[in-house]
Amino acid sequence: MIKRTLIVGNWKMNLSIAQASFLVSKLHKKIAGHRDIEVVLAPHTLALQPVSLQIDRRRFRLAAQNAYYKDEGAYTGEVSFTLLNDIVHYAIIGHSERRVYFNEDLDMIRDKVSACVRNQITPILCVGETSQEWSNGESKQVLHDQIVSALSDLTANEVAGMVIVYEPQWTITTFHGRPAKPDEVKSAVDFIRKQVSELYDDTAAKHLRVLYGGSVDEHSAGSYLRVEGCEGVLVGSASLNYQRFAAIVDSAYRKNRERADSDAKRQD
Ligand code: 13P
Numbered sequence: 001m002i003k004r005t006l007i008v009g010n011w012k013m014n015l016s017i018a019q020a021s022f023l024v025s026k027l028h029k030k031i032a033g034h035r036d037i038e039v040v041l042a043p044h045t046l047a048l049q050p051v052s053l054q055i056d057r058r059r060f061r062l063a064a065q066n067a068y069y070k071d072e073g074a075y076t077g078e079v080s081f082t083l084l085n086d087i088v089h090y091a092i093i094g095h096s097e098r099r100v101y102f103n104e105d106l107d108m109i110r111d112k113v114s115a116c117v118r119n120q121i122t123p124i125l126c127v128g129e130t131s132q133e134w135s136n137g138e139s140k141q142v143l144h145d146q147i148v149s150a151l152s153d154l155t156a157n158e159v160a161g162m163v164i165v166y167e168p169q170w171t172i173t174t175f176h177g178r179p180a181k182p183d184e185v186k187s188a189v190d191f192i193r194k195q196v197s198e199l200y201d202d203t204a205a206k207h208l209r210v211l212y213g214g215s216v217d218e219h220s221a222g223s224y225l226r227v228e229g230c231e232g233v234l235v236g237s238a239s240l241n242y243q244r245f246a247a248i249v250d251s252a253y254r255k256n257r258e259r260a261d262s263d264a265k266r267q268d
Pocket of ligand 1 (some may be wrong): 010232237
């Protein structure tokens with residue numbers, strides 16, 4: 001089974017519509033379409049519609065950064081996954097900035113994951129511990145609790161189609177983090193798969209895509225993408241610069257070529 005490497009740029013609450021349009025035009029020039037790489041852009045909600053009209057959909061897909069879990073109704077100020085489902089393929093759920101700044105708890109995140117799936121949007125579920133939890137050695141317990149709760153309304157088949165990102169708070173630029181080391185990412189990625197396998201089955205664990213996010217840049221992306229079982233990266237600040245983001249996509253391209261070459265040699 002060949003999985004496409006997933007490179008997601010989370011623009012967070014940055015870029016006016018004009019700036020977003022400028023960035024997209026630069027990305028079009030700089031990033032070619034690759035069959036084995038999926039490039040996903042996550043603009044803020046206001047920019048999603050104009051960006052969706054501008055992008056070449058053969059090369060780029062869109063993700064929402066957030067939405068409300070109810071499908072419709074009197075929820076002033078909110079946008080639902082139902083309203084977004086003809087614009088986006090993906091939605092980022094459980095991002096630590098939403099957990100911390102907007103008090104999104106485990107139940108809210110579970111309901112958002114279910115709402116995504118109900119509306120044919122693939123959840124990109126972010127999980128990860130705080131720096132305090134990391135120092136206390138509680139990482140695995142936190143990941144376990146976040147995963148069990150977020151997936152609790154889903155079938156094995158639905159889990160198989162989704163994306164989970166290991167994005168510990170202690171690595172995110174927002175929280176003045178330091179990047180995780182590749183072996184730290186490896187142990188978290190393996191743990192996430194093991195949890196899914198125990199909760200569902202090996203097929204779901206195998207099909208699910210697991211990513212890393214947290215201070216990923218054009219210099220470090222290659223080392224994360226070479227971690228066995230890490231099938232992409234979620235990029236924050238570096239995704240706002242087209243040269244840096246294109247260089248990250250290029251790292252994925254080079255890593256995939258290396259793998260294809262070594263597979264070909266093994267078959268000789
Ligand atoms: P940085 O890459 O800026 O650390 O952000 C990571 C992140 O939060 C991506 O969603």
